[in-house]
Each structure stands twice: as C-alpha cells, then as structure tokens.
Amino acid sequence: MQMCIFCFPTSSVIPLHDHPGMTVFSKVLYGSLHVKAYDWVEPAVLSKTKDERLAKFAVDKVLTAPCVTSVLYPNAGGNLHCFTALTPCAVLDILTPTYNEQAGRKCTYYHDYPDSKLSASGVEVKDGGTEEYAWLSEIETPEDLYMRPGQYTGPAIRE
Template sequence: MMTLEGPGLVERKIRRLDEKVMIKKKRTRRRIRVLKRPLQAVASVTLQRLYDTCLGVFKGIGTVPTPLNVKKLSHILDCMKPEDVGLREDLDFFKTKTNSVQGNTRVTYATIHRCQNFSLCIFFLPASAVIPLHNHPEMTVFSKLLMGTMAIKAYDWVHPFNGYSSTASSSKMRRLAKLKADTTFTAPCDTCVLYPTSGGNIHEFRAITPCAVLDVIGPPYSHDHGRDCSYYKDTPFSVLSDGEEFFTEVKNEGRGYGWLEEIEIPQESEMDVIEYMGPEINIPDS
C-alpha cells in the first residue's frame, strides 16, 4: 500500500541523505590524500638518491667519472620512472608541459638542480620536435628517456682529421665525425652515457611521440669556462669526400662517417624554460 508523506518529513529525509553523501565524499577524499603521500615520498627518495649520488660522482671541471661511478649512476637512472620527478603519463599533462598545440614542435625544459659540478634537467619534446646535433664540450652526460619514443643520432670527432675541410675548394670548414648511434628508443629503456671525447658526444634528439628526457650533465654548460653549446648539420661522408686520398681507409668503411658543419641554432629549435614542479631535493648546507 502506497502512502504520501508530509513535506516536512520528506525534507528531513532528503537532508539526512545529503549528509550521508557528504560524509562519504569526505572519507573518499581523505583516503585519496593518504594514498598520495606514500607515492610522493617514494618519488622524493628516488630523486634524492640521484642527487646524493651525483655529489660523489662528479668531481669538478676536467674530471670524468670512474667506470664504477658510471655504473652506479646508470643503475639509479635505469630504475627511474616518470613519477620519480613528478610526471604523469597522460595526454593533458603532456600538452601542458610541451605546449603542444596543433603544429607546435617547440621544446621546453625544466631545471631540477644546477651547481658548479653538475645539473639535472628534464626536456619535454612534442611529437616531431627536434633538438639538433649539438655538442657537450668537456662533459659527461647521462640521458634517461622517461616517456615516449625517440630517435637518437650521435657522432664523435675523428682524429687526427679534425682540421681538414671536406673538399679543397670548400669555403666552410667541415670536420669528419664517426657515427656512433642512429637508433630509436622507447621508454622504459636503459640510460645512454656520453663522454667528453667518446660515446656520441655530438647528438640529436628527434621525438617520434611526445617525449620526456632526464639529463644529468657534469659539469654543466658554462660560457665563462668555455663550455658553450655548438650546433651542427651533418652531410653523409660519401657525398663530399671524392678525391681526398688521405681518407682512403675511411672510405672503405662506408656509411659510418659524416661531415659536420657548425651552424646557428635553427629558430624552430630554440627552447623555452618552464618551472620545475616535481619533488624537491634536500640540499646540504655548504
């Protein structure tokens, strides 16, 4: 049998129901906050471990990390995930970090920490973005692809041919370089390491999908200490090397070499700086 209840009674029941819903929502929000704290704590610990290790690995200008220290730092980076530096793998987040509106391929980067001996930076590349061939003079660099798929091309200078032009009539100086890598990487993957004169010191990043790369650089770029970044364009060795008798042995090896010519950074490859918003690092008092 159906009965009709008075307006006052109905209102009181609706009010009690609303209160129960609000209590449930508050409890849910409280549980979410509790769940987020451990994740943030883990991220802080991981990043702090990276920073603390860098303090011992990078000894200053003119030094190269020992093989043992390279292995130690690489192991930490190999295990790092996007959330360790406050990143999330979702499209809206990437659009914010890369400013990747339709047709925009501008690279952005955030500095986590920088000191005299090393720097920690994250580079955000929209799909199709390129960081052109560039060098790292007197530096050791650890690059960890955190998110996305990226093509990396890398060269090292060939000695003793650095002072030769590619052709006798050339008005521009081109230096011979050996191709060390021309590979596509997809996260998660191992850390890439380059050294002052080996390992692919001159390299190019080309994003196939939106990418995030964590770079550990020691020592960092410094105009005052002569460590400026130079950019290059490459030309296949076979195109410009006809008639150069002293390159006979190099010619016999085929496509593993290229001519690099220094250029100004292309306007479309200039980068924007954004604020780092991830976990903080505890820096000891000096």
C-alpha cells in the same frame, strides 16, 4: 652538475649540437625518440673547401622507454647528437660539468653532410674500416629552436 627534463611533442627536434668537455647521462622516461650521434675524428680532419670537420657516426637508433641510460663522454659515445621525437616523450639529462662559455663549454649547433665515400672527398681516413662519416659545419642557433625553461612548483627546498 645540471639536471634537465625535456618534454617532446611528436616530431619535435633538438638539432645536432654538442656538449664539449662534458659527460651527459640521458634516460628516456616515456615514449620513443630517434637519436643520431657522432664523435669527432681524431686527430681533427678539416675540409679543404669549407669550414667543416669530419665526424664518425656513433649512434643511429630509436630509444623506447623503458631502456637503459645512455652515457655521452666528452670524446666518445655520440657527444654531438640530435633528438627527434617519434611519439610524445620525455628525456632526463644530467650534465657534468655544466655549460660554461668562459671555460670553453659552449653549446654549438651543426649541420651534417653525410659522406660514406670519403675517397671522393679527397680525405684519407687511417682506420680503413667500414664506418660511416659526415662533415659537420657549425651553424647559428636555429631561429625556430624553442625551449621553455621549467619552474619548480613543489615545496620549498631548505638547506
């Protein structure tokens, strides 16, 4: 398990990323945060022209403290998501299990291409519902992404 607190100045962003094979509990501690999230369409639908995979919108909302804890499951609840701070805010995340590249749990970043008219893309989605979809394309870790690790400055923890 890993616990993180992300402190955001207004307008800062954690780009679209995933938590493969992980469950994440998130709680907005103060402020307001916009969350846009997707889940992969299963079975996987791949673009015929580019290295893109189809995802379904799961969440597009603003969370303002106090609010309920959000849970992202490995395959549901918006495991692929991005955060945008609308005000100064902080989010507590508890991840389980932790990222582990050797175990296939590597953070990957994506660019999304919303596509609510899948018939124009030549893709047939079987559920036939009114959900919205997007193509997600893997990207390198954004160069302008900066996360400073915190440091515990409280009393020593003894076992």
